[in-house]
Amino acid sequence: MRIGELAERAGTTTRTLRYYESRGLLPARRAENGYRSYDEGDLRLLQQIRTLQDFGFDLEETRPFVDCLRAGHPAGDSCPASLAVYRYKLAELDALIGRLTSVRAEVGAQLARAELEASADLPGGPAPRCELGGQP
Amino acid sequence: MRIGELAERAGTTTRTLRYYESRGLLPARRAENGYRSYDEGDLRLLQQIRTLQDFGFDLEETRPFVDCLRAGHPAGDSCPASLAVYRYKLAELDALIGRLTSVRAEVGAQLARAELEASADLPGGPAPRCELGGQP
DNA sequence: GTATTCCTTGACGCCGACGTCAACGCAAGG
DNA sequence: CCTTGCGTTGACGTCGGCGTCAAGGAATAC
Numbered sequence: 001m002r003i004g005e006l007a008e009r010a011g012t013t014t015r016t017l018r019y020y021e022s023r024g025l026l027p028a029r030r031a032e033n034g035y036r037s038y039d040e041g042d043l044r045l046l047q048q049i050r051t052l053q054d055f056g057f058d059l060e061e062t063r064p065f066v067d068c069l070r071a072g073h074p075a076g077d078s079c080p081a082s083l084a085v086y087r088y089k090l091a092e093l094d095a096l097i098g099r100l101t102s103v104r105a106e107v108g109a110q111l112a113r114a115e116l117e118a119s120a121d122l123p124g125g126p127a128p129r130c131e132l133g134g135q136p
Numbered sequence: 137m138r139i140g141e142l143a144e145r146a147g148t149t150t151r152t153l154r155y156y157e158s159r160g161l162l163p164a165r166r167a168e169n170g171y172r173s174y175d176e177g178d179l180r181l182l183q184q185i186r187t188l189q190d191f192g193f194d195l196e197e198t199r200p201f202v203d204c205l206r207a208g209h210p211a212g213d214s215c216p217a218s219l220a221v222y223r224y225k226l227a228e229l230d231a232l233i234g235r236l237t238s239v240r241a242e243v244g245a246q247l248a249r250a251e252l253e254a255s256a257d258l259p260g261g262p263a264p265r266c267e268l269g270g271q272p
Numbered sequence: 273g274t275a276t277t278c279c280t281t282g283a284c285g286c287c288g289a290c291g292t293c294a295a296c297g298c299a300a301g302g
Numbered sequence: 303c304c305t306t307g308c309g310t311t312g313a314c315g316t317c318g319g320c321g322t323c324a325a326g327g328a329a330t331a332c
Contacts, residue, residue: 002308002309013290015289015291018311033299033309034309035308036309053289058288075253077246077250080254083250090240090243093239097240100192101233104233111219114222115219138278138279139279151319151322169280169327170327170328171328172279
């Protein structure tokens with residue numbers, strides 16, 4: 001199959017495939033007329049790349065999976081190098097999620113505080129101050 | 137104060153300050169010799185920007201806070217536009233954290249599965265299969 | 273005077289994963 | 303023959319937030 005068909009079947013673009021080839025990730029055989037020629041195996045490699053990309057893996061990080069598949073293994077993650085990337089990625093995700101979660105808490109707190117102060121300034125007077133048994 | 141001092145006091149670089157000015161975010165007065173001149177108020181503005189940047193806000197998203205401070209309000213988030221950015225950012229953070237969390241779960245599951253399959257292939261035979269009361 | 277350190281503007285570099293355009297070749301249908 | 307629609311390579315553009323020179327002026331120390 002040619003580049004356009006592969007791109008369409010994988011839900012990507014020809015530009016992307018040429019880019020992968022330029023990175024040495026997905027080299028293509030060539031037909032007599034110079035056209036790139038792909039088979040079903042290439043589609044599988046490409047699907048592996050795309051899946052990991054969707055997970056947010058860097059392109060380089062997909063390489064062990066692709067190599068693993070091309071080495072004849074049943075799955076891209078059947079090789080130790082792939083597992084290492086999984087583990088690294090998990091640690092990275094945990095760190096990122098942790099940071100974002102604490103940022104979310106901070107921002108949420110700031111918003112709550114700012115909203116309080118705003119509602120305390122707007123109406124007629126310092127605030128309703130609710131009906132607490134304080135200083136009358 | 138001049139640009140170097142402001143940068144140092146804010147823990148950033150002169151390049152960053154010039155960049156902010158080029159974006160119209162933190163314009164500077166000029167001394168007679170052409171040097172940029174800042175005061176304590178500018179430091180406050182800059183600190184506001186840096187805080188939000190550390191939270192992951194885009195530079196443009198800090199603009200309402202800076203404008204708010206410059207308008208004389210006690211805090212950068214004392215204005216409705218700032219609160220709107222807070223809310224937008226919270227939604228964005230929630231969406232991102234959600235995506236990352238589901239990706240983390242996916243990757244974790246893939247790792248577990250791949251590790252299982254690896255350990256089932258390596259040793260002498262299909263697996264130890266533990267000592268369960270099964271088919272002897 | 274001169275050495276040092278600050279300041280000025282301008283402009284290119286970087287990063288990743290492509291998008292987009294240019295200018296061309298090749299194959300097939302009418 | 304001509305058009306249409308694939309393919310080819312090459313090269314520049316994108317985005318954000320600066321880093322990193324380069325070439326020069328200004329203020330201070332000695």
